[in-house]
Amino acid sequence: MKCRKCAACCIAPSISSPIPGMPNGKPAMIRCIHLNENMLCDLWGKAERPKVCENYSPNPEFCGNSFEEAVRILNSLQ
Numbered sequence: 001m002k003c004r005k006c007a008a009c010c011i012a013p014s015i016s017s018p019i020p021g022m023p024n025g026k027p028a029m030i031r032c033i034h035l036n037e038n039m040l041c042d043l044w045g046k047a048e049r050p051k052v053c054e055n056y057s058p059n060p061e062f063c064g065n066s067f068e069e070a071v072r073i074l075n076s077l078q
């Protein structure tokens with residue numbers, strides 16, 4: 001699946017590992033501070049980008065067909 005760059009995965013899930021500037025990770029439904037105005041990750045390609053983010057790949061099972069559907073699915077997995 002090609003990423004539609006909706007950024008649901010940078011907003012909906014909680015992330016327990018530290019993120020630069022977010023030492024305790026990210027609570028669910030809180031926008032990551034590295035998500036820029038173009039809905040892209042400012043840490044893309046940088047060593048400090050969390051491993052959990054690097055390891056995440058778009059997948060219809062998690063991403064659904066829209067931002068709203070992805071948020072619903074990702075929240076149900078919390």
Ligand code: SF4
Pocket residue numbers: 009010011019032033034035036040041042043044049050053
């Ligand atoms: S670090 Fe980047 S990929 Fe990870 S949640 Fe934040 S914006 Fe998204």
